[in-house]
Amino acid sequence: MQDFVQHLINGLSLGSIYALIALGYTMVYGILKMINFAHSDVYMVGAFAAYYVARWLGIDAQPGLPTLITLLIASMVVCSVLGLLIERLAYRPLRNSPKLNILITAIGVSLLLEYGGQVVFGADPKVFPEVMKDFVIFSAGGVELKSFDVTVLIVSLLAMLGLQFLIHKTKVGRAMRAVSSNISVASLMGVNPDRIIAFTFVIGSALAGVGSVLVGMKYPKIDPLMGMMIGLKAFVAAVLGGIGNVGGAVIGALIMGLSEEMVVGYLSSTYRDALAFGILILILIFRPAGILGKYSVEKV
Amino acid sequence: MKRLLLSLVLVLPLLAGCTKKDNVITIGEYDSMTGSEATFGLSSNKGVRLAFDEINAAGGIKGKKIDLKAMDDQGKNEEAASAVTRLITSNKVVAIIGGVASGRSKAAAPIAQSHGVPFVSPASTNPDVTKIGDYVFRVCFIDPFQGAVMSKFSSETLKIKKAAVLRDVKNDYSVGLADAFVEDFKKRGGEIVSDLSYQSGDIDFKAQLTQIRSKNPEAIYVPGYYTEVGLIAQQARQLGIKVPLMGGDGWDSDKLSEIGKEAVNGNYYSNHYTTESTEPAVTEFIKKFKAKYNETPDALAALGYDAAKILAAAIERAPDLSGKAIRDELAKTKDFAGVTGKITLNENRDAVKSAVVIQVDGKNRKYISTVAP
Numbered sequence: 001m002q003d004f005v006q007h008l009i010n011g012l013s014l015g016s017i018y019a020l021i022a023l024g025y026t027m028v029y030g031i032l033k034m035i036n037f038a039h040s041d042v043y044m045v046g047a048f049a050a051y052y053v054a055r056w057l058g059i060d061a062q063p064g065l066p067t068l069i070t071l072l073i074a075s076m077v078v079c080s081v082l083g084l085l086i087e088r089l090a091y092r093p094l095r096n097s098p099k100l101n102i103l104i105t106a107i108g109v110s111l112l113l114e115y116g117g118q119v120v121f122g123a124d125p126k127v128f129p130e131v132m133k134d135f136v137i138f139s140a141g142g143v144e145l146k147s148f149d150v151t152v153l154i155v156s157l158l159a160m161l162g163l164q165f166l167i168h169k170t171k172v173g174r175a176m177r178a179v180s181s182n183i184s185v186a187s188l189m190g191v192n193p194d195r196i197i198a199f200t201f202v203i204g205s206a207l208a209g210v211g212s213v214l215v216g217m218k219y220p221k222i223d224p225l226m227g228m229m230i231g232l233k234a235f236v237a238a239v240l241g242g243i244g245n246v247g248g249a250v251i252g253a254l255i256m257g258l259s260e261e262m263v264v265g266y267l268s269s270t271y272r273d274a275l276a277f278g279i280l281i282l283i284l285i286f287r288p289a290g291i292l293g294k295y296s297v298e299k300v
Numbered sequence: 301m302k303r304l305l306l307s308l309v310l311v312l313p314l315l316a317g318c319t320k321k322d323n324v325i326t327i328g329e330y331d332s333m334t335g336s337e338a339t340f341g342l343s344s345n346k347g348v349r350l351a352f353d354e355i356n357a358a359g360g361i362k363g364k365k366i367d368l369k370a371m372d373d374q375g376k377n378e379e380a381a382s383a384v385t386r387l388i389t390s391n392k393v394v395a396i397i398g399g400v401a402s403g404r405s406k407a408a409a410p411i412a413q414s415h416g417v418p419f420v421s422p423a424s425t426n427p428d429v430t431k432i433g434d435y436v437f438r439v440c441f442i443d444p445f446q447g448a449v450m451s452k453f454s455s456e457t458l459k460i461k462k463a464a465v466l467r468d469v470k471n472d473y474s475v476g477l478a479d480a481f482v483e484d485f486k487k488r489g490g491e492i493v494s495d496l497s498y499q500s501g502d503i504d505f506k507a508q509l510t511q512i513r514s515k516n517p518e519a520i521y522v523p524g525y526y527t528e529v530g531l532i533a534q535q536a537r538q539l540g541i542k543v544p545l546m547g548g549d550g551w552d553s554d555k556l557s558e559i560g561k562e563a564v565n566g567n568y569y570s571n572h573y574t575t576e577s578t579e580p581a582v583t584e585f586i587k588k589f590k591a592k593y594n595e596t597p598d599a600l601a602a603l604g605y606d607a608a609k610i611l612a613a614a615i616e617r618a619p620d621l622s623g624k625a626i627r628d629e630l631a632k633t634k635d636f637a638g639v640t641g642k643i644t645l646n647e648n649r650d651a652v653k654s655a656v657v658i659q660v661d662g663k664n665r666k667y668i669s670t671v672a673p
Contacts, residue, residue, distance in 0.1 A: 002514075003511070003514045006506075006513075006539070007510055013506075118374075123335045123338065123374055123375070124338030127558040219503040219504065219531060220531075221531055229501065260507075265508075266511075269502075269507070269508055270469060
């Protein structure tokens with residue numbers, strides 16, 4: 001029983017990390033109907049931005065709230081600018097081309113960031129600065145709840161609620177939904193689609209920045225390829241929850257984290273990655289729209 | 301005229317190559333200078349360079365200077381293979397000092413073997429590496445020995461009866477050590493309560509560790525590389541696992557403490573040499589290394605140094621610079637007084653020598669004991 005509860009905590013904690021990244025995939029998909037495969041590499045750049053800023057300011061060995069906030073801001077700013085640049089330089093020129101071209105471009109941008117990252121940052125892993133001290137919040141019967149686990153879960157839930165609010169209750173959100181349902185009609189109604197799409201990229205990338213600092217805090221090893229696997233898993237999580245659906249991304253990610261944890265805990269760790277993609281295949285066969293997604297009929 | 305010029309342009313570099321070849325001996329080296337095992341490659345490379353600089357300063361081999369061509373394999377098998385192909389076909393090296401990681405050596409050594417170029421690995425401990433062929437050598441001990449060393453140490457010194465194993469299934473080295481440990485530990489009457497795996501590149505190991513925790517082992521054998529072991533140690537301590545972790549020479553890097561912080565302290569691993577040794581060969585080497593690089597050499601640097609020195613000695617003894625002649629002399633290496641001990645290459649082209657057990661203590665490495673083969 002004790003182990004099961006521990007697995008549950010570990011799984012939720014892993015799932016909430018996937019959730020932070022899955023939100024970025026789902027947002028861009030929701031607006032543009034494209035999968036931004038470079039998203040997880042923006043997250044990687046965010047981690048390195050925080051690493052270099054911490055070293056530059058000399059706060060890499062001073063854990064505490066000021067360090068956390070500084071690094072969060074640094075990482076979010078760098079990620080937003082990068083997201084904006086990618087959108088402007090790689091995706092906007094292709095806005096009216098076939099979906100496949102945009103998809104291939106996204107993969108290209110992703111590879112560029114991964115291998116460019118190896119050139120710029122070096123391929124050897126770096127140690128993320130100590131941002132906060134991890135402490136026990138709650139302990140019972142050998143099961144411990146740590147502050148990092150709770151922080152990541154709360155941040156991803158807050159991000160989800162924040163996004164829901166932004167999309168459904170604000171003027172920008174209404175414009176986003178308009179662009180999502182039909183770009184040309186939205187622009188006829190006085191919405192500037194370029195600006196809204198750029199805004200979507202900024203929010204999504206800033207979330208990746210938040211994710212990178214939180215993950216770096218929990219797993220203090222960063223390298224230029226760190227986004228690869230976590231990005232794929234988060235993408236599967238977004239599809240599982242219903243891509244384009246903000247709540248679905250979080251639910252999908254938590255399910256992914258929990259099932260991975262249980263598979264490793266009770267079966268074998270070799271099935272860990274196979275499971276993620278097994279889930280993807282099953283979802284695509286039996287419920288292609290995902291758990292919370294709605295079927296949409298395309299009119300021809 | 302045009303054709304004459306063109307042929308001159310084509311032929312000149314060849315001529316230049318010939319004249320250059322007369323007064324230098326080109327030796328190739330490839331290693332992981334970047335990538336997830338970068339500190340191994342960088343250290344080994346520093347050791348090799350130190351050895352050749354010394355030899356060159358003393359007049360070189362057979363009156364010729366050594367020209368070292370070093371290449372980076374980025375910790376990838378395919379890069380290792382292409383680096384060795386380039387070294388042999390375009391740099392025309394007479395011998396190769398090979399990769400540190402066993403996986404990289406397995407990818408590259410067959411190429412050296414098929415071209416008849418002697419290949420000396422400083423630190424590839426997987427048994428299969430030298431089975432590739434009679435041109436492949438190594439100056440380190442092999443995994444079954446290293447795994448058995450920790451098994452012997454844990455049951456005799458730490459008096460451990462129940463151990464758990466956490467191995468990196470993607471890594472030949474880790475699997476080899478784990479198998480050897482399990483076999484030897486059972487032979488000594490110990491019990492393996494849990495034998496789990498992870499994959500290099502993973503960052504979350506809590507599922508495995510939670511399962512291990514429920515089996516209450518007295519020690520956990522984690523024969524992986526420092527990158528993952530640092531995280532594993534941290535997560536083990538977070539889950540309240542207090543028993544010692546044990547590993548092999550893949551732990552030997554300063555990054556282990558950087559990543560694992562205080563969680564790695566007090567844990568044990570087997571290694572090739574200790575900086576606390578008072579042997580003159582070791583103290584002399586440490587002094588020279590510190591003077592050149594301003595840092596304390598780790599085991600990989602010592603092995604790189606030994607590999608280079610053994611190769612140089614074999615070339616010096618060889619009647620000519622052919623691959624066959626150098627190979628035959630390498631095979632005759634006996635009682636070579638290296639930094640990592642007295643090195644004799646046996647009929648399998650493996651070094652036979654003892655290992656040391658080290659305890660991690662912050663950035664320091666405490667010498668615990670020596671285990672003979």
